[in-house]
Amino acid sequence: AQSVSQHNHHVILSEAASLELGCNYSYGGTVNLFWYVQYPGQHLQLLLKYFSGDPLVKGIKGFEAEFIKSKFSFNLRKPSVQWSDTAEYFCAVNAKGTDKLIFGTGTRLQVFP
Amino acid sequence: EAGVTQSPTHLIKTRGQQVTLRCSPISGHTSVYWYQQALGLGLQFLLWYDEGEERNRGNFPPRFSGRQFPNYSSELNVNALELEDSALYLCASSWTTGVGEKLFFGSGTQLSVL
Numbered sequence: 001a002q003s004v005s006q007h008n009h010h011v012i013l014s015e016a017a018s019l020e021l022g023c024n025y026s027y028g029g030t031v032n033l034f035w036y037v038q039y040p041g042q043h044l045q046l047l048l049k050y051f052s053g054d055p056l057v058k059g060i061k062g063f064e065a066e067f068i069k070s071k072f073s074f075n076l077r078k079p080s081v082q083w084s085d086t087a088e089y090f091c092a093v094n095a096k097g098t099d100k101l102i103f104g105t106g107t108r109l110q111v112f113p
Numbered sequence: 114e115a116g117v118t119q120s121p122t123h124l125i126k127t128r129g130q131q132v133t134l135r136c137s138p139i140s141g142h143t144s145v146y147w148y149q150q151a152l153g154l155g156l157q158f159l160l161w162y163d164e165g166e167e168r169n170r171g172n173f174p175p176r177f178s179g180r181q182f183p184n185y186s187s188e189l190n191v192n193a194l195e196l197e198d199s200a201l202y203l204c205a206s207s208w209t210t211g212v213g214e215k216l217f218f219g220s221g222t223q224l225s226v227l
Binding site: 092 | 153154158218
């Protein structure tokens with residue numbers, strides 16, 4: 001069965017620090033990969049997604065993620081975080097040909113000015 | 114454009130009771146997904162409806178059920194509530210049946226079972 005692991009449950013950073021949130025999945029076949037974000041008081045929304053092609057995907061607000069197939073990973077990165085990036089971040093995986101979008105447990109990011 | 118709307122926003126029930134949660138997708142979306150977000154467990158896939166039919170369900174007992182109406186709105190029913198059913202229940206909708214498409218989430222219903 002598919003599963004998604006986000007090992008960082010809570011990350012605290014100062015503004016301008018670099019960010020990397022880990023996401024690993026377990027599935028041997030082809031996958032679609034997503035990062036969703038939930039800002040305080042707002043709905044979950046799509047940050048970026050990978051279907052195929054260039055494994056380095058750029059999303060909104062300066063975020064990017066790199067798909068490394070050999071490591072079953074899709075880590076989220078941002079070179080310099082801002083206070084407004086404070087949110088909960090969810091990695092999600094869909095095994096192509098299946099109907100389920102499996103989410104990780106989420107990582108809470110707090111950025112202090 | 115109105116987003117995905119869920120009602121009620123909060124609900125308190127006692128063990129053994131039954132609850133119905135409601136979801137209205139974005140206009141034009143035919144697929145509705147239900148997720149449970151329990152503390153420390155992330156989002157767990159519950160059910161997927163498309164064009165009025167249940168297409169798939171997650172690893173939840175049969176007391177979790179639902180339906181989708183002709184106008185694509187959906188209900189999630191939970192019978193014989195247990196304490197561990199306390200969670201945020203999120204509904205999401207999308208344009209097509211492919212989960213590769215972007216999901217739009219509602220703000221959820223916070224269910225507390227006492």
